[in-house]
Amino acid sequence: MTVGRIVVYVFAAALAGVTIGLLKIWPQPETTSQEQARVPVPAATISVRTVPPPSSSAPPSSSAPAPQPALVAQTAPRPGPELPPGVAVREEGEGWWRTIAGTTAQFGGGTVHTYSVEVEQGAVLPSAHEPFAATVDSALADPRGWTATGGVAFRRVDVAEPDVRIRLTATQTARATCGFELPYDTSCYIDGVIYVSAPRWFRGAESFGSDLEGYRRYLINHEMGHFLGHGHEFCPAEGAPAPVMMQQTFSVSNDELARVTARTPQGLTVPRDGRTCTANPWPHPEVTR
16 A cells, blocks of 8 residues: 555544544434424315215226216205204203293184293303294294184293293204104104204204295194194195195105104104105195185
8 A cells, every 4th residue: 555545544534533523512403302293294184975986996987978967857866854054053052941931812712722932041042032932923823823723722821830831942952852863953842842953943954945934833833733642644645735744854755754764663654655745834724814
């Protein structure tokens, strides 16, 4: 080995030693766990499918014919039992009800049934109390209602013990009271009390479309019908007004209603006969006002 090469090797080794020494004197900062936690992580997303995705093993052909409008119309689903979109409704109330002050004269000329109008505390804003009571009164006083036959009368009370209580009820209270057998928001009548589901009161039912006031009157008359001893009915003829005791909250189609209630008997067997009625809030729609 020549002297020149020995000098180069010695110089290189010395330089490497200086570099290592410098690194020991001024070490590089390590990434802390806190700094690692600050690294942005993409947020998870949730997607809800309304139709199944196409099969990956059989991708759609670009030459496949487009669906015909007539076929789409024939297979379009009829309105079902799902709660329509609308205003937000509180999930829980306080579990006790306050009677809304106010009384009425007697509606009808038959046997008088007294009722009170009550609201679960914490379920709705106070501004909704009086409109709720006014709608209940107008539904029961209408000549197309239960008083049409002359055998039934109603009168609202606020101090005396009523024959039936009509209670606007928070979402979870209504579900817990009326039962979870059917996975839909619904109202019910139990032991002298009508529990009105707040989400249904404020958002209605698909079968009534945009007619929220019509649905509210149906709801009151349907549950009052249970108080009077009436059971459920189904659509009697294609295009006819739905009986008020039909479960129109779920559907006005016999086929759809039969599907919804198949595993939870509702006091009758609904025929799968293809008949669909029109939404109707009145026990006696044939009566003219």
